[in-house]
Amino acid sequence: MYVPVQNVLLPFSTQVRECLLYTENRKHGLFLEMKPDGSVRGSPVQKRNCVLNLRSVKAGETVIQSSDTSLFLCVDDEDNLKGQMTTLPRGFRERGRDRERDRERERERERERLRERERDKGSETEEDEEKERMMDEASDGEESDDTAYDRRHAIPPCDLP
The missing domain is CATH 2.80.10.50 (Trefoil (Acidic Fibroblast Growth Factor, subunit A))
Known part of the structure; x- marks a missing residue:
């Protein structure tokens, strides 16, 4: 048959x-x-x-x-x-699919937020490294004016109360 x-x-x-x-x-x-x-x-x-x-x-x-x-x-x-x-209306299955699709979208948004945070952390680190590099290049082993001023006007330890 x-x-x-x-x-x-x-x-x-x-x-x-x-x-x-x-x-x-x-x-x-x-x-x-x-x-x-x-x-x-x-x-x-x-x-x-x-x-x-x-x-x-x-x-x-x-x-x-x-x-x-x-x-x-x-x-x-x-x-x-x-x-x-x-029994459930015919549209319930579609609501379930919509709910699952919304959950998946939210998970994707969260993954994207995490990726952006990682990128931001990376760029902050790059910015910090760039600042340090510029400071190193600018000093070339010489004292800054502020450091020299502090040295000249420092109070000797014996004069401290």
Whole structure:
């Protein structure tokens, strides 16, 4: 039987897999729980609100829905998990891409700022070296007028109070 490429995932779109999402660290473990009010929390024990349905919508896209509350697991603009009645609007993916693009732009701006600081440090060093070179060339081993004045008008240590 021949199946066109675009229809390869079609048989899987009706498959639903029930599961519990679980995480743990050294101190304790938690099950993901979606409450009827849409809040998402970690529960130390398995509850009816912890049972989730996973369904593949298309390649690379999975929908997670609570079996008990029928709410979909979603991420808001502040990257917090929440439950809501419908799946995310089509534009959410684009918002995610926009957010990632904005983050990448900010990282690039920060890299550019660092490069400019490095260049500025380099130019300051070059300026300092140029000043020192000019001072060395100007002195040619001779005392400056200020130094000579200080020597002539210095108070001998024996005259200090």
